[in-house]
Amino acid sequence: MTVEYDPSVRQTRAQEAPMTPSTATVYRDVRPFGAGAPVDLVAVDGVLAERVPDGAVVETVEGGGRIALPGLVDAHIHPDKTAWGQPWYTRRPAAGLAEYVRGDVELHDWQRTPLADRAYGLLAHAVSRGTRAVRAHVDVAPAYGLEAVTGLAEARERLRSALDVQIVAFPQHGVRRAPGAGALLAEAAASGLVDAVGGLDPDGFDGVGVDGEGPAQLDQVFALAERHGLPVDVHLHDRGERGLAPLRDIAARTKAAGLQGRVVVSHAFCVPELSGRALEELAELLAGAGIGLTTVAPSAHQVLPFRQLLAAGVRVGLGSDGVRDSWSPFGNADMLHRAHLLGWTTDARTDRDLAECFDLAATGGAELIGLPAATLAPGSPADFFLVAGECLPQVVVDLPARDLVVKGGQVVARDGKFTG
Ligand SMILES: [Zn+2]
Incomplete structure (x- = not known):
């Protein structure tokens, strides 16, 4: 379904003003969170206005009664490793971190x-799927130097009007196991390119x-x-x-510190193994230290018990992890x-369960990486997407096409295609 959008013929002046007028984009006839009567969302200077x-x-952009949902945050993704958009890559069996890491180098080459x-x-x-921000983990290792840091920084620059990108430089090959990795990590931290x-x-x-130095x-x-004031x-x-x-x-x-x-x-796969008092005590420790956790909801026994963690005051985000990389042919960013998969792995059943899964992908991720929450309320970032549907829980289950994606008040994707 095509969304009407042709500002060249639909621009009107509300009234004459003496100074340079601001531009307001009115997204007409949308239903925030799929609840209540249709409203107009007004975006001015990147935020929603009364x-x-x-x-x-x-x-004016016609919403056609579609559901408006807050832009999503991918709190953990590895864009440097991806073979997305590339010819099919055939993977061999692998077990253990050392073999996966070797596979990364083979795919890279x-x-x-x-x-x-x-x-x-x-x-x-x-972006075309409704993501407003990502935290990108990139490998820093002697096998690649700082290629992933500079590559992601270049991609971030090209996407700057459509997506917030945080770059985390991390030693996938270890710093003690991989001589030279520590110096590269230090170089990355000092580069001004990483967050x-x-x-x-x-x-x-x-x-x-282990064998290292x-x-x-x-x-x-x-x-x-x-030293560098970095998270x-x-x-x-x-x-x-x-x-x-x-x-x-x-x-x-x-x-x-x-x-x-x-x-x-x-990931923190040791946390889902806990229950009862042991989980409560750990959650209190994490909340007290202000430590957040991310999960990619990989399976029922590895997904974080996010409700208990949130209740204890621990920030929790949701992410994609690797997307069609050497570790796995799966993933789609x-x-x-991913909110759907979180519902699947946590056996979501009620509307509230499903809405909480969505909220982890939206608000949970934003809080985790230090962004203002996109709430669809006046004053919040004008980051949202439109889908045809009935209500939020149904959207989490049915995964309708993202008809329109808005970032900073501007359309950045339409009918599933990135428009920049
Ligand atoms: Zn990861």
Whole structure:
């Protein structure tokens, strides 16, 4: 279905004004969250407004009674590794982090399209599916140098009017296991191109007990964060005490460095293993240290217990993780689909369950990465998308086409196609 949009013939002047008039875009006849009577959403200077300012040039976009939903946040994605838009890549069986990492290098060497172009293609696609912001984790390792950092920075620049992109430089190959990675991570942190510095399994994969050299990984990561005033986002796949001990360590380091609210742990597969009092105590510890968590809802036993965590005051975001990369042929950078998968893996049943899954992809992610929430209310960012449908829970289940995507008040995708 095509949405009417032709500002060249629909521009009108509300009334004459002496100064340069602002431009208001009125998205007519939309239903916020699929509830209540249709309304008009008015976007002025990138945010939603109560009404059209006097003297503004008005552009009108017909919503046709569609549901308006807040733009989504992909709190954890790896655009540097993707083969999205490339010829089909055949993967071999792999087990364990070291084999996956080797597979990353093989796929990287196989790629014929520059990293910046691949990342741009994937992220433009994400925009067309309603994503307003991403936190992009990119590999920093001797095998690639800083190619992923500079490539993502280039893609971010090309997408600057359509998508907020945060770049996390992280040592996928370890810093102790991969000689030279620590220096590259330091170079990335000092480059001015990254928004956060990351780590990876500081005990299990890159711990002082494994074959490696140099200071403990978390010593290096937190030192860089403090030196450059950067947030931290650490991948933590390890389970049991091997995951919980670094998690407690990260909490202690976060408080000691005064980094509360600026540290995230991704995946945290050791957390879903807990229940009862043990889960409550850990959630209290994380909330007290201001540590957020991200999940990609990979399975029923690995998805974070996000409701209990949110209730305890822990910020939780949702992400895509790898998209058609060496680790997996799956993934699509569609955060509405990811909210659907979150509902599937958590056995969502009620309308409230489904709405909470959506909210994690919208508000949860925004809070996690420090963006103002897009609430569709006046004063909030004019970041939203329109879909045909009945109500929000039905949309989470049925995944309708994203007919129109708006970022900063401007149309950035229409009928599933990125328009910039
Ligand atoms: Zn990841």
